Amino acid sequence: MVKDFKFSRLVTPVMAPLNSWRKLPNLAKYTLYTRLSLQSIPVVLLLVYFLAVIANAQSLDLSFLWLFISGLVLLVFTVLVYEFHPSLNSRPRRNVQPFFVAGLALNLVVFVASVIVQLPVLEGFTTESIRAFALVYTVTCAFLLSIAYVPWLNYRWAWIIAISGVLWWINTTTNYLTAIGVIMPAAMAGTVRLSIWTVDVMKEAERSRELEASLRVTEERLRFAQELHDTLGQHLAAMSVKSELALALAKRGDDRLENELRELQKLTRTSMSEMREVVSGYRTINLATEVEGAKSLLADAHINLSVIGTTSQVSPDHRELCAWLVREATTNILRHSDATDVTLTLSSKEVRIDNNGVTKEITKLSGLSALRSRAESAGMTLFVSREGDIFSVRMLLDYTDDTVATERPTS
Known part of the structure; x- marks a missing residue:
């Protein structure tokens, strides 16, 4: 008994996310999967990038710690943009605009500042280590801009060309970048845009499914209204004729009055029966x-x-x-x-x-x-x-x- 209780306490934290995932609608599952996939790209690549810097560095000091913390801050804004952007969510969530604007401004400021530090005219005013850190900032911001901000900006291809141009200039003046790094902005932005497109397709399919369901409900309501009209319309007209005839017979004291009243009663019961059949759907x-x-x-x-x-x-x-x-x-x-x-x-x-x-x-x-x-x-x-x-x-x-x-x- 005690063992079972301990086992259930260990399994519950593991199974809870899985159970929550199973309860999600298909569209919510797809958007969550896409969002987590895009969030994992900068996290994994920047982690690998910083590990490579550590491996190649001869010594680490406080400047590297500052570089790592600032890179982490930039990464947090990227993750938040993905988390709350409406293009990657199936339901309304917190407004992404503050995170988007703040992250974009911060990345642009750091990107421009790091490029300025690497200009040849400033070689006499900067040390080699400062220029190396500036290069890391340039590549990091170029990557984050391309993957988290440019895909949602107007004139995105102009932005990609500008960022790629900066990386090409760095590639020609240093030996730290390759041609693959130069085409990275286009590849990253294209990947995100493709992901957004697939999510939009899924959303459109879901909206079409909901619209089809709504149309089916409306069609069923119209069918019900029409059948109710067809059923009661004739009977009410017949009852009107019968009642007028019965009234005329009553004024004359005609013996046929009882027979007409019986038919009127029969017609009323038939109307009630057919109306119940309409409601039940078995008429x-x-x-x-x-x-x-x-x-x-x-x-x-x-x-x-x-x-x-x-x-x-x-x-x-x-x-x-x-x-x-x-x-x-x-x-x-x-x-x-x-x-x-x-x-x-x-x-x-x-x-x-x-x-x-x-x-x-x-x-x-x-x-x-x-x-x-x-x-x-x-x-x-x-x-x-x-x-x-x-x-x-x-x-x-x-x-x-x-x-x-x-x-x-x-x-």
Whole structure:
């Protein structure tokens, strides 16, 4: 028991970072990996550089300690720039501007001062050791500028050319640099810019994924709203017709009143049931049932419905969407027309509904517009047209460009 407790205390500090890493989203993992990789480059290279200076130095004094501490300060600013720069983070963090400006200014001051110390006109005023330390400062600042500041500056290539030019001048006057050192600024800045580009690509991919998820939610909401409209629209129109009929029968004392009230009650229960199915997402609709329902509903409104063809002629893959068309068209006839005759044509090529009694200007019919979008996604299309007082709705089941004559798509 005691051994297990001691073992868990030893393992917990090791496993905690690993568990935290596993919980991070993919984008956060990638930005963290990129950030740590870039931070490790100056740390490792400057460490190796200072170790090489120590190995080649004959003796070390306080001036070297000062050189090491100042180089460490410059390195800290570099690490902080990487840590807080928004280009290398997946979420907002502390403002990087103070660290960036302070580090850039400090590096530029040290870089320019160290170059000035190495000018030939000052050889009589400086010792060899001072010039050697100035060279170390020049190379260190050139490296840190190239890897941590220049990649985010305007006219970055002008900066790289200027820094490379200084290093080329040092290469021609001393034996401490090689051609590889001269091209270092371009290589370092290019590496950082490539890393930033890959992080931006990952961020864009993540934004696209989030946008796609948002669009799916919006699409589902629109589908739900449309199905709720399609379900309740017809039933509410039917209930309005039934209630008016019941009111008229009640005034006359007609014996059919009880039967109409029972049908009204049945219609109310059906509406509640279908609304629950919409909410649950398990609602289905049947073309034959909708055709019979349209007959009954239109007959109650004293509208004659003639059916040409049978529902079996319509492909099973298309019947559900055609059933929605019959329901929506019936609702629109009751709401927006003074129809007396309606013709429903069913075939393997199209489902068409024509009605008379259209006396008003046809405005945008949102139900048909939404239905047209659903039809197009299923490889069909929907057209509406009007000639005089005749209004037609056509669902083309086998749609090609040659099918269209003078029809006007729903807006």
